Amino acid sequence: MKRIGLLGCGAIGTQIALSIDSGKIPAILTHVYDSSKEASASLVEKLQNKPVIVENSHLLSSYPIDIVIEAASQDAVKDVALSILQNKKDLMIMSVGALLDETIYDVLSDACKDFKKTIYLPSGAIAGLDGIKSIKDEIESLSITTTKHPRSLKGAKFFENSEINMDGLTSKTKIFQGTAKEAVSLFPANINVAALLSLCGVGSEKTIVNIVADPATDKNTHHIEASGKFGHMTFTIENFPDPNNPKTSRLAILSAIETLRKYCSDEIQIGT
Ligand SMILES: NC(=O)c1ccc[n+]([C@@H]2O[C@H](COP(=O)([O-])OP(=O)(O)OC[C@H]3O[C@@H](n4cnc5c(N)ncnc54)[C@H](O)[C@@H]3O)[C@@H](O)[C@H]2O)c1
CATH class of the missing domain: 3.40.50.720 (NAD(P)-binding Rossmann-like Domain)
Structure with missing residues (x-):
């Protein structure tokens, strides 16, 4: 053993x-x-x-x-x-x-x-990495949109230079769009899935990350889109948080x- x-x-x-x-x-x-x-x-x-x-x-x-x-x-x-x-x-x-x-x-x-x-x-909180690995040489665009409740995003370095008032959000709001490389430093606690995606796909400078705050959600949702010569792939994963650490998905x-x-x-x- x-x-x-x-x-x-x-x-x-x-x-x-x-x-x-x-x-x-x-x-x-x-x-x-x-x-x-x-x-x-x-x-x-x-x-x-x-x-x-x-x-x-x-x-x-x-x-x-x-x-x-x-x-x-x-x-x-x-x-x-x-x-x-x-x-x-x-x-x-x-x-x-x-x-x-x-x-x-x-x-x-x-x-x-x-x-x-x-x-x-491990594939972590997302699915579809097997497909992304197989088509990595043919990808022309790759993006991930992560939607979380504002409390799961609070405390990120991003907010040091942002005027967004997370406590005042009343509807779904896109708060960030950038490369996975930029997202690593601005949202270090939310970057594991984007890191995995970029490592097995087209790299951290070509993987686009969108971060959406939604005061009405109780899930951590990741929507992945890839396009290229192979065709088009989309994956949406709606995760429930682990009860012992809500930042970590089950x-x-x-x-x-x-x-x-x-x-x-x-x-x-x-x-x-
Ligand atoms: N790959 C993924 O999809 C994915 C998903 C969720 C979490 N994570 C990451 O996995 C890690 C663990 O997540 P978790 O939910 O178990 O976190 P957790 O906070 O519940 O547990 C982490 C534990 O590690 C200990 N620790 C922290 N730094 C340490 C160090 N330098 N040396 C020894 N112990 C240390 C802490 O005391 C704590 O007990 C985190 O970095 C998290 O960001 C990855």
């Missing part, structure tokens, strides 16, 4: 750990780390098969594990991703926005080749669980 190390014991990390503990993912969770000691202790408390809590994130990959699951933050990716690969462990990254920094992307991509290890990026958690289950299973692999 594969041996797993977990970095980040919040909404996503907890559900992954519970899926391993229940046998849904055929693996052993051996080590965990969270910068919040309360978060790691509270997770271990919930598990029948107790992993060891390590003292710092770099220690995770020093043990005989197969893969580290990052479900923490972009800073965690910047801090430890390279050393995990250097320690010859695979890595699954949830904080995908970190990879839109080209220096980080190039360093990690080279490290995968040098150390013969793989980084897995689908993002299920997608992480399925990616890890596939990694840990010997079976017929379905899909591109």
